[in-house]
Amino acid sequence: MTTPVLLDVADGIAKVTLNRPDKGNALDQPMADALLDAALAAQMSEGAVGAMGQARKLLHDSFNSGFASQMDRKLSSVTAAGNGPEGREGINAFLTKRKPDFQGGG
Numbered sequence: 001m002t003t004p005v006l007l008d009v010a011d012g013i014a015k016v017t018l019n020r021p022d023k024g025n026a027l028d029q030p031m032a033d034a035l036l037d038a039a040l041a042a043q044m045s046e047g048a049v050g051a052m053g054q055a056r057k058l059l060h061d062s063f064n065s066g067f068a069s070q071m072d073r074k075l076s077s078v079t080a081a082g083n084g085p086e087g088r089e090g091i092n093a094f095l096t097k098r099k100p101d102f103q104g105g106g
Contacts (some may be wrong), residue, residue: 014042
């Protein structure tokens with residue numbers, strides 16, 4: 001099965017390509033869902049990717065752990081993120097009243 005929407009993000013510009021040539025690129029529910037996913041992916045690619053990954057992991061882990069252990073994981077994750085490059089950039093951007101420039105992965 002082909003992917004109904006292709007996404008390429010470079011230099012802060014997202015290029016979205018509709019990929020259903022056999023159907024004249026007509027919009028259907030799977031393509032609409034793929035467009036929403038592409039928009040979200042493009043937006044997320046400009047954010048704190050490492051922190052978002054940690055948030056996803058915390059959410060996933062929460063389904064199989066108790067409240068207290070999940071809060072311990074959250075505290076460790078937030079502390080590590082705040083001390084990492086994304087956390088430092090976010091804090092510096094806030095203090096200098098500018099948009100953060102996350103380099104991704106950290």
